[in-house]
Amino acid sequence: MATAAVEEQELDPSLPACVNLISAILAMEPSDLVISHARACGGGSITESVQKFIWDHCLSTPGDFYAPYLKIFLKKLISEVEFDHGYVLDYLYELYAQYMTSFKDDSFGKRDTRVCKRISYIFPDGCSELQSKQHSRALVFTLQCSLNMLEGDTGCSIWPSSLFLSELILSHPKLFSNKSCFEIGSGVGLVGLCLAHVKASKVILSDGDLSTLANMKFNLELNHLNIETDMPQGSENPIMVKCMHLPWESTSESQLQDIVPDVVLGADVIYDPVCLPHLVRVLAILLNRTKSDSCKPENGDACDESVGRCKVVYNGRADGKSKEAPVAYIAYVIRNIETFDYFLSLAKQANLDIMDLSDSLKPLNLLRYMQSYNQTHVKLLSITCSNRVMGA
Ligand SMILES: C[S@@+](CC[C@H](N)C(=O)[O-])C[C@H]1O[C@@H](n2cnc3c(N)ncnc32)[C@H](O)[C@@H]1O
Incomplete structure (x- = not known):
């Protein structure tokens, strides 16, 4: 009773x-x-x-x-x-x-239904520099997602690694502010929204799936990032946000020649062994970039596109200023250890240096209410290119 x-x-x-x-x-x-x-x-x-x-x-x-x-x-x-x-x-x-x-039908989640999820980041007291402009303790992004995790080649759902990277960006904004950031396999666009929030100087998001790309653009607009004019609405400071169709298999060096990122990001992109050689090749191209000289062979060294190997003068920029070497932050959940080991061996062949940052660079727990997500299940790698020829 x-x-x-x-x-x-x-x-x-x-x-x-x-x-x-x-x-x-x-x-x-x-x-x-x-x-x-x-x-x-x-x-x-x-x-x-x-x-x-x-x-x-x-x-x-x-x-x-x-x-x-x-x-x-x-x-x-x-x-x-x-x-x-x-x-x-x-x-x-x-x-x-x-x-x-x-609503008689109880088949919630069985079809390719799109829903809007609102992801709230709750900042601990005393973290004023991390909080949103409105001086609120919470920052909220609205994201259209599919209830079918496989839709858009898995890119229309929010995966744990992008939640992790989003917390990392908001917890350590200085790593990304005023930096040119490029994301591969961007999915719904959550990482890009956080990069724009912490004022990265440039944000380029990319994905190989066209329906995912369309959904990503929709989400940027939903959150008032105007991708057509590259201007966030109501802001005096333009933040460049671009979306690129970038299937790793068909990406050539010339397609990436104008992209000179300081930071490359990737969340939950290490899972399909068939794609990994192409993913590693794209990473090697991006981490080898120089502004003035887009991966031109030096002293007779040929660019080997098959593994993305090429020597470039990174610090020898036309403007004479040195630029820090680019770094990639890749967040991942190990689902199959053999696939992950295969990624490591390909990266080694391409002269990429990998460090496990899982214990040294941790995000704050800004999604404490989200019990379906466990931050400790996500690992973080940094990747740099070891065979760059440092400038004279
Ligand atoms: C598991 S989802 C992760 C999405 C998002 N980063 C996240 O963590 O929420 C993998 C993403 O990589 C993209 N992807 C997979 N294979 C790709 C390829 N060969 N070229 C480009 N993008 C690819 C998918 O379209 C998808 O958006």
Whole structure:
């Protein structure tokens, strides 16, 4: 038997448990995980205050959410409260009844449905230099994603490694601010949004899949990065954001000749052994770049495109200024150790130096509410080119 409704105090939305709960719903975390946040808000049970809080902040404006997701969440919420013999607010029952009649199909996630997830980065107190311009403790990006993880050659979903790189960029902005950044296999574009946020001087995102590229452009516009004019809306400082179609297999040196990145990024790109020789070749080209001299053979050394090997004078720039050697940050989750070892051996053949930074360069935990993501499962490599000829 449900107990009668009793007056309870409203929850303070700035309480960490409440921030976690709302952020988890906005990011469309699985219902079970959202329920655990709801319980944390109510000191262990989903009280009426917690239900009202959820109603006020999410359910009263259901148009902002993907209704089949809310339907599943509401079902779980109601059954948990009933299981505890608690009191379910009437309007939650009413909304669930509406969903029952409107959305009879329960095949949530089985089709190539696109949904908008909102990813909130919650900054710890005292990290003012990391926070968004609005002086809020949270920075939120909206990303259109597919519920089918394989859609767009896997590029229309958010993978753990891009969550990791996004936290890394926001935690260590100085590594990326005022730097020319180039990302390979960019997927939904989350890393690019973070690079623009920390004011990279240039952001170039790329992917080999055309539907992923279209979705990425949509996401940049959704978050007010105007890719046509390269100007973020309402900003006085132009930040260059470009999207490139870049299948690694067919990418030539001449296609990349104008790209001189300081930083190359890649998230969850080491998984398909067939693509790895091409990926390593692209990395070697990008890490060998020089502004004035795009990988011209020197002293009779021929450029070997097959493994991306070529000697260039990196510091001998036409303007006489030296430039730090480019570095790649690659975040990855090991799913198959043989594939990863194959990547390492190809990188060695291409004279790329690899360092495991997993223990030395860690991001802050800015996605603490996202229990479906475990930062410690993601590893970080830095890659540099060892056979550059340093300038005279
Ligand atoms: C697992 S997803 C990772 C997406 C994104 N970086 C993330 O972590 O959320 C791999 C990405 O690499 C891209 N990709 C895979 N093979 C590629 C290739 N041969 N050339 C270019 N891009 C490729 C896919 O289109 C996809 O966007």
